[in-house]
Every structure is written in C-alpha cells, then in structure tokens.
Amino acid sequence: MKMKVLVLGQGGREHAIAWKLSRSPKIEKVFVSPGNGGTALEKSIENIDLSLDDSDLLINFAKKENIDITIVGPEGPLVDGLVDKFKEHNLKIFGPTKNYAILEGSKVFAKEFMKNYDIPTADYQMFSDAKEAKAFVKDKKHPIVIKADGLAAGKGVVVSSTAEETYKAIDDLLTSNHSDHIVIEEFLTGQELSAIYVCNFKGCSFEIALPWTKDYKSRDEYNNGPNTGGMGAVSHPLCYEHKNTVFKLHIDIEKIMIKTIASINSYNKNVNNGYLGFIYIGLMVDNKNNIKVLEYNCRLGDPETQNLMLTLDNKDIDLIDLILNEPISNIKDINLDRIDTIDDSFCCTLVLAAKGYPGEYKRDFYIDHSSIVENNKIKIFHAGTVYKNNILKSVGGRILTVNVFSDNKEDAISLAYENIRKIKIFEDESMTIQNQDLVFYREDIGN
Numbered sequence: 343m344k345m346k347v348l349v350l351g352q353g354g355r356e357h358a359i360a361w362k363l364s365r366s367p368k369i370e371k372v373f374v375s376p377g378n379g380g381t382a383l384e385k386s387i388e389n390i391d392l393s394l395d396d397s398d399l400l401i402n403f404a405k406k407e408n409i410d411i412t413i414v415g416p417e418g419p420l421v422d423g424l425v426d427k428f429k430e431h432n433l434k435i436f437g438p439t440k441n442y443a444i445l446e447g448s449k450v451f452a453k454e455f456m457k458n459y460d461i462p463t464a465d466y467q468m469f470s471d472a473k474e475a476k477a478f479v480k481d482k483k484h485p486i487v488i489k490a491d492g493l494a495a496g497k498g499v500v501v502s503s504t505a506e507e508t509y510k511a512i513d514d515l516l517t518s519n520h521s522d523h524i525v526i527e528e529f530l531t532g533q534e535l536s537a538i539y540v541c542n543f544k545g546c547s548f549e550i551a552l553p554w555t556k557d558y559k560s561r562d563e564y565n566n567g568p569n570t571g572g573m574g575a576v577s578h579p580l581c582y583e584h585k586n587t588v589f590k591l592h593i594d595i596e597k598i599m600i601k602t603i604a605s606i607n608s609y610n611k612n613v614n615n616g617y618l619g620f621i622y623i624g625l626m627v628d629n630k631n632n633i634k635v636l637e638y639n640c641r642l643g644d645p646e647t648q649n650l651m652l653t654l655d656n657k658d659i660d661l662i663d664l665i666l667n668e669p670i671s672n673i674k675d676i677n678l679d680r681i682d683t684i685d686d687s688f689c690c691t692l693v694l695a696a697k698g699y700p701g702e703y704k705r706d707f708y709i710d711h712s713s714i715v716e717n718n719k720i721k722i723f724h725a726g727t728v729y730k731n732n733i734l735k736s737v738g739g740r741i742l743t744v745n746v747f748s749d750n751k752e753d754a755i756s757l758a759y760e761n762i763r764k765i766k767i768f769e770d771e772s773m774t775i776q777n778q779d780l781v782f783y784r785e786d787i788g789n
C-alpha cells in the first residue's frame with residue numbers, strides 16, 4: 343500500500359523534502375504544514391495550515407488522515423519534544439526525541455558532550471556572568487567566537503574581530519532571551535563541510551551518509567559580513583581534491599559520526615530508544631586536513647537539503663527508502679558521500695534573499711520566476727514566499743533557492759547564475775514597478 347506522509351515546516355528545506363517524497367512511487371500523498379508558496383504550487387503536495395507549536399492539532403491531523411510517517415524539518419519542535427508526544431500516541435515520526443535533540447538545543451551541552459567523549463572541537467569556556475566573560479576575553483587573540491547557549495535561529499553566533507565587538511556580543515547574547523549561558527571559543531580557520539547522516543529505523547550503525555555539502559554562511563562574498571542561515575550550498579565540495587585527502591577525511595568524519603551516535607546513545611542509555619532522525623555534523627577542515635566539530639544539528643540543513651534532494655533525485659535514490667532503510671536496489675553502497683566518485687557531477691544552490699537579511703529586511707514584494715524553465719536538473723525551492731491570487735509574494739529573509747545539477751562543476755555554477763538572474767522582482771501586485779534592488783545573492787558560490 344502506498345504511504346501518506348506529513349512534512350512539518352515552511353522553509354526551503356521542507357519544500358525540498360516534500361518535493362522529493364512526492365516523486366516516490368511508494369508515496370500516495372504528501373502534506374506539508376504549514377508549507378510555503380513553493381509547496382502550494384506543487385501539484386502533488388498539499389499545504390495544511392497547522393501551527394507547529396500545537397502538538398495536539400498535529401497529532402489529531404496525523405490520526406485523522408492516517409499518516410504513515412511524519413517528518414520533522416526544523417529544530418524547534420524537536421528540541422521542544424514533539425517527537426516524544428507523537429510517540430506517546432504510537433504515531434510514526436522521523437526525528438530525534440528531546441533527550442537527543444539537546445545536541446543542537448544547547449551549545450553548552452554539545453561542547454561538554456564533545457569534551458567528555460573526546461570528540462575534536464574548538465577550545466572553549468562557558469560563562470553566565472558578563473563581567474567574568476569580559477575578563478576572560480580581555481587579552482585573548484581575536485577573532486574569537488561567542489555563542490548563545492539556546493536555539494537562536496542563526497543569530498546566536500558572533501565571530502568578533504575586536505575586543506569592543508566581543509564585549510557587545512557578550513552583553514547582547516547574555517541579555518537576549520536565547521539563554522543565560524554563553525560559550526566563548528577559539529576561532530577556527532579552514533573549509534567548512536556539512537556531513538549529514540540518516541539514522542534510520544534500523545538503529546545504530548546503519549546510518550547512511552548523504553553526500554557532503556558545503557554551506558556558505560556569511561552574507562557577503564569571501565566570508566565577509568554577518569553570519570546567516572546559509573547563502574548557498576554545493577556538493578561535492580571536495581570534488582577536485584586529491585583522492586587520498588578525501589579518503590582520509592572520510593575516515594576521520596566517519597569516526598566522529600560513530601563516536602557521536604554511540605556516545606549520545608550511551609548518555610541516554612536509560613531512554614528506551616536510540617538516535618533516530620537526521621544528524622548534521624558541521625565541521626571545519628583546516629589546511630592540514632585536521633577536522634573539528636563546529637556544531638551538531640539534529641535535522642537536515644538549509645540550504646544543504648535543497649542541494650541534496652536534487653542530487654538524490656538525479657542519482658535515482660528514493661528518500662523514503664533511506665528513512666525506512668528499505669533495501670536500495672540501484673546502489674551497492676549506502677554511503678552516498680561519494681568518496682570514490684567516478685563521475686564529476688555537481689550540484690549548485692544559490693539563495694535569493696531580501697536586501698537587509700539577516701538583519702531587518704523588506705518583505706511584501708512580488709516575484710516572477712516564470713522565465714526559468716524547471717526540469718529534472720533545474721529546480722526552484724521556495725522559502726519565504728506565499729502564493730495568493732496566482733501571485734508569489736515575499737514574506738521572509740531567504741526567499742528561494744535556484745538549484746542546478748549538472749555533469750560538471752562549471753556548468754552547474756554558470757547555469758545556476760544564469761537562471762537566478764532571470765528572476766524579476768516587483769514592488770506592486772500588478773507587477774509594473776520592477777525593482778531588483780529589493781533582493782541580493784552571493785556571487786561567489788562554488789569558489
């Protein structure tokens with residue numbers, strides 16, 4: 343029997359997950375709650391307007407519609423224990439329970455966890471008192487990194503280059519409502535890498551590696567400007583590296599993943615389940631190819647997911663097979679991180695954002711991307727959009743992504759840029775006043 347799936351969330355990540363699931367021959371129906379303008383436009387997806395804060399509403403919907411599996415997109419509901427609540431009702435749901443999601447929910451927990459289990463990470467100290475924190479950083483070398491303990495939607499990390507900036511970040515983060523603790527840590531240099539695994543219902547040691555991706559975190563080109571949720575992504579970021587380097591990294595990253603899952607399971611040994619869901623290990627690889635963990639996320643990345651779903655689709659891999667750990671007939675190796683890749687295929691994701699993002703930005707303008715011809719290699723995933731009266735309106739900072747999969751890196755990148763330039767932005771609903779200055783995108787994705 344074909345399955346009915348409910349995807350929770352409203353970003354580009356959830357559009358991509360829902361789209362990929364809707365292409366599975368095993369799935370009859372995909373609901374997204376609340377979804378966005380992009381999921382509204384997909385013929386095989388239905389948006390349901392339920393609040394992710396209202397677990398009773400979601401549980402009732404899943405029961406009423408006989409949902410076979412619910413997939414949680416964002417971290418908030420995971421950290422708040424939504425999976426635990428679904429489980430109490432014997433509803434099948436993909437995502438870690440609260441005791442596991444704390445790996446993302448608390449930076450203090452994650453750093454202590456890595457220290458206790460000997461997982462390489464940046465040196466750090468934690469503080470709850472601003473005076474003590476300022477005394478600690480007074481003579482420290484800059485840049486330095488200050489992190490709020492709790493979830494902060496990408497706004498809880500400050501990379502600071504001067505003592506004044508650091509003092510301000512300490513005051514801001516400790517007085518914000520994100521947390522009453524901060525972590526101050528050593529600034530790491532190198533290349534960032536997102537290693538994401540599917541920890542499926544088969545249990546520990548059957549994790550499936552998704553292709554490595556690289557997320558472009560800063561707002562402006564070449565690591566300038568403030569941190570964002572991500573302004574672009576590519577896979578495979580190390581496709582031109584020497585093969586031995588890639589093998590070495592593969593082994594080191596696998597070790598970190600196995601240690602992480604074994605340790606968090608052991609930490610939760612009194613809880614009657616193991617880690618279930620996606621786990622995203624954010625890594626920094628230095629110029630000697632040493633690796634340190636920057637962060638854990640207990641979900642897929644955004645915009646990495648948009649990149650990954652188009653890649654899986656082009657590799658003919660069904661996402662629901664990975665989640666349920668069905669035998670996958672068309673691939674021999676469940677490690678999809680492509681360390682021994684024989685093809686040069688490449689996927690490029692560009693984020694179109696509202697001017698001002700990640701700070702205050704304009705919204706309520708109109709988007710026309712009809713001149714982009716989408717096909718199985720070119721796909722737009724929406725984030726901050728709504729679709730009403732046959733018109734797409736912007737409602738968020740990151741508006742959409744243009745994703746291109748190609749046989750080679752250069753073509754993927756140039757086609758992505760060629761297409762994003764075709765998008766027209768208008769101030770008015772009748773689409774007569776064009777104003778491209780309302781949006782921006784980074785020009786260096788893929789470098």
Ligand code: AMP
Binds near residue numbers: 487530
């Ligand atoms: P986090 O949420 O901890 O991953 O931090 C968000 C982003 O801040 C990372 O993806 C990096 O770009 C940057 N970042 C975090 N920690 C460090 C660090 N110790 N050194 C350099 N950059 C960092």
Ligand code: GLY
Binds near residue numbers: 557639643646
């Ligand atoms: N792109 C980074 C994240 O999803 O956390």
